[in-house]
Amino acid sequence: MLYxxxxxxxxxxxxxxxxxxxxxxxxxxxxxxxxxSELMEITKKVINYIEDENLENVSVEKIQNLVEKGLRDxxxxxxxxxxxxxxxxxNKVREIKSDLMKAIGKIGIETDRDNANVGNNFSSxxxxxxxxxxxxxxxxxxxxxxxxxxxxxxxxYHDLDSYNLTTNCLHIPTKEVLERGFNTxxxxxxxxxxxxxxxxxxxxLLQSTQNDMFGGxxxxxxxxxxxxxxxxxxxxxxxxxxxxxxEGYKLExxxxxxxxxxxxxxxxxxxxxxxxxxSRAGSQVPFSSxxxxxxxxxDAALLCEIFLLEYEQGLGxxxxxxxxxxxxxxxxxxxxxxxxxxxxxxxxxxRVAAKRMNPTFMNIDADFNKEYYDKGYTPATMGCRTYxxxxxxxxxxxxxxxxxxxxxxNLPRIGIQAKGDRKKFFSLLxxxxxxxxxxxxxxxGVLRQLRVKDLPFVAGQGLMKGSENLLPDDSIxxxxxxxxxxxxxxxxxxxxxxxxxxxxxxxxxIKELGVEIITFIRNYTDKxxxxxxxxxxxxxxxxxxxxxxxxxxxxxxxxxxxGVTNKDYYTNSYHVPVGYPISIKDKIEIEAPYHKLCNAGHxxxxxxxxxxxxxxxxxxxxxxxxxxxxxxxxINFHIRYCRDCGTYLQSSDSKCKSCxxxxxxxxxxxxxxxxxxxxxxxxxxxxxxxxxxxxSNMLGYKNC
Numbered sequence: 001m002l003y004x005x006x007x008x009x010x011x012x013x014x015x016x017x018x019x020x021x022x023x024x025x026x027x028x029x030x031x032x033x034x035x036x037s038e039l040m041e042i043t044k045k046v047i048n049y050i051e052d053e054n055l056e057n058v059s060v061e062k063i064q065n066l067v068e069k070g071l072r073d074x075x076x077x078x079x080x081x082x083x084x085x086x087x088x089x090x091n092k093v094r095e096i097k098s099d100l101m102k103a104i105g106k107i108g109i110e111t112d113r114d115n116a117n118v119g120n121n122f123s124s125x126x127x128x129x130x131x132x133x134x135x136x137x138x139x140x141x142x143x144x145x146x147x148x149x150x151x152x153x154x155x156x157y158h159d160l161d162s163y164n165l166t167t168n169c170l171h172i173p174t175k176e177v178l179e180r181g182f183n184t185x186x187x188x189x190x191x192x193x194x195x196x197x198x199x200x201x202x203x204x205l206l207q208s209t210q211n212d213m214f215g216g217x218x219x220x221x222x223x224x225x226x227x228x229x230x231x232x233x234x235x236x237x238x239x240x241x242x243x244x245x246x247e248g249y250k251l252e253x254x255x256x257x258x259x260x261x262x263x264x265x266x267x268x269x270x271x272x273x274x275x276x277x278x279s280r281a282g283s284q285v286p287f288s289s290x291x292x293x294x295x296x297x298x299d300a301a302l303l304c305e306i307f308l309l310e311y312e313q314g315l316g317x318x319x320x321x322x323x324x325x326x327x328x329x330x331x332x333x334x335x336x337x338x339x340x341x342x343x344x345x346x347x348x349x350x351r352v353a354a355k356r357m358n359p360t361f362m363n364i365d366a367d368f369n370k371e372y373y374d375k376g377y378t379p380a381t382m383g384c385r386t387y388x389x390x391x392x393x394x395x396x397x398x399x400x401x402x403x404x405x406x407x408x409x410n411l412p413r414i415g416i417q418a419k420g421d422r423k424k425f426f427s428l429l430x431x432x433x434x435x436x437x438x439x440x441x442x443x444x445g446v447l448r449q450l451r452v453k454d455l456p457f458v459a460g461q462g463l464m465k466g467s468e469n470l471l472p473d474d475s476i477x478x479x480x481x482x483x484x485x486x487x488x489x490x491x492x493x494x495x496x497x498x499x500x501x502x503x504x505x506x507x508x509x510i511k512e513l514g515v516e517i518i519t520f521i522r523n524y525t526d527k528x529x530x531x532x533x534x535x536x537x538x539x540x541x542x543x544x545x546x547x548x549x550x551x552x553x554x555x556x557x558x559x560x561x562x563g564v565t566n567k568d569y570y571t572n573s574y575h576v577p578v579g580y581p582i583s584i585k586d587k588i589e590i591e592a593p594y595h596k597l598c599n600a601g602h603x604x605x606x607x608x609x610x611x612x613x614x615x616x617x618x619x620x621x622x623x624x625x626x627x628x629x630x631x632x633x634x635i636n637f638h639i640r641y642c643r644d645c646g647t648y649l650q651s652s653d654s655k656c657k658s659c660x661x662x663x664x665x666x667x668x669x670x671x672x673x674x675x676x677x678x679x680x681x682x683x684x685x686x687x688x689x690x691x692x693x694x695x696s697n698m699l700g701y702k703n704c
Contacts, residue, residue: 030079
């Protein structure tokens with residue numbers, strides 16, 4: 001009788017089937033199908049090697065060495081290499097996680113009280129755990145096949161360091177929270193009575209919410225929610241002037257003048273605060289988004305206008321604000337056409353976008369938006385592209401809801417493994433979708449163990465839908481049923497090249513195949529919603545760091561494949577490759593169908609020269625929104641300015657034309673939000689270098 005000695009010292013009976021499974025798994029890793037006879041032949045070789053050793057006990061490592069030898073001796077060198085790579089990755093994991101398990105397990109339940117100033121929220125826990133160590137803890141705690149799928153790059157569990165601690169993102173019910181007041185943990189904040197206070201508190205809402213979550217936060221009705229605080233401010237100004245004896249027509253004229261000045265101060269405060277105040281223990285400014293453009297009152301329209309003007313002004317020396325992300329919602333009958341009441345706001349938004357790259361724009365006339373808008377539910381989104389409206393467990397809409405957690409599928413790997421066989425591709429895709437589903441249901445099981453007091457602000461103060469009437473020790477499970485569970489994808493372009501030799505920008509039939517693939521994913525998430533009574537959705541993953549991670553893993557296994565792995569990043573979600581020459585019109589028409597399919601979030605970028613006008617941008621948007629069903633659009637160009645004097649420069653300027661300084665700052669869009677050039681990760685750095693300006697034929701756009 002032969003015994004296998006496990007790494008923890010346990011002795012178990014030898015089982016040759018585990019060798020067969022390991023060989024088959026390594027073959028699957030590279031998309032190679034071994035015949036049953038080949039599997040058994042290699043397995044027998046390994047058994048013979050073990051018998052030759054004439055041992056009573058054999059270690060796991062010894063068996064693995066002999067499996068590698070058996071594969072190589074049988075001529076399966078590629079499979080042997082895949083098996084070897086996996087062993088190396090698993091060994092790294094074991095080395096890192098071994099000493100952390102018990103300590104992190106205790107911290108993840110509740111932070112201790114050694115420091116009275118340390119709370120019990122997400123940010124406080126991460127201070128002690130440290131992001132990287134908690135990733136390994138979570139990988140070690142989940143079923144092995146799930147951790148393996150993440151480690152080898154089949155799928156990716158986003159924000160693994162937060163897997164057991166919190167949820168992703170939230171559309172804040174801003175007006176409702178401000179009108180009732182809130183408590184951040186040290187005392188009650190009363191409802192504001194003037195616009196300046198409301199504006200300041202809106203920033204604190206974003207900051208406090210982010211300390212409880214790992215993703216971004218948004219004000220889904222920024223202009224309407226804060227516009228409610230303008231009339232009380234107006235009344236306050238009027239009463240002050242009446243006390244001074246000012247009456248008649250001069251009174252109202254002066255009231256509006258002073259009111260406008262105070263709104264300007266309030267909006268300037270928001271722009272300044274969201275680019276200076278920090279969250280998550282000082283690690284970043286709040287990842288914030290605001291939705292504007294559909295005012296329900298003249299006061300809301302006034303706030304919208306002044307906010308855009310203040311954002312256009314920029315920071316102290318006119319520098320580019322990075323946050324908030326601004327989403328201007330475009331609607332026929334409200335602001336899109338020249339005779340619409342609020343067309344002047346649309347025109348202003350385009351002018352600001354031509355200078356600042358913000359706002360981005362959302363099409364409320366897209367059919368999937370309009371069906372909700374017509375029923376009284378106004379769609380909103382985030383700069384990180386989070387979108388949700390439908391709700392299988394209650395009223396649809398955005399307020400108090402967000403994506404709970406995403407898992408992303410490495411789509412190009414499936415394309416490579418299918419080796420041109422479309423039937424095999426969809427079979428592999430089905431298996432990866434099942435894996436993604438299992439991972440998210442596992443995460444659901446972990447998160448449901450959290451209590452309201454673990455998310456003291458967003459759950460404890462009732463910002464999250466489903467938290468109503470919950471007590472501090474109650475499970476957050478009702479909240480998990482209100483948000484969205486997200487399956488995302490990356491690299492559709494490379495997937496199509498791996499399958500067919502071309503991407504969807506090059507061939508009409510390939511374009512149809514691209515839509516077919518993402519429709520397959522969407523049908524799967526729709527079916528899951530029916531089966532589980534949770535909100536499942538399809539996500540065009542932003543893939544900021546992931547664009548470089550997946551391709552690096554695939555390059556090791558499959559080598560360099562032209563058009564697929566022979567660069568340093570995979571193309572974002574369903575986008576046409578950034579280095580492919582294509583017109584604005586064609587890019588819009590190719591990517592438009594994916595917006596409806598990706599109901600967890602989506603965006604299309606249009607790369608233009610570094611000096612568009614507001615008219616150029618409006619022409620692009622009007623073409624897109626009047627001729628396609630596209631929704632969320634961002635107009636990209638490279639911003640450069642002098643850090644010393646704030647002067648804006650052209651891309652060809654090597655020094656400041658005003659002060660002669662060489663201290664130049666560049667700003668680009670990453671995956672929905674703006675960032676300083678030097679903060680781009682390796683994948684996105686290389687992607688940005690490859691970006692080509694989209695040609696402007698048929699749209700009247702005049703390049704500078």
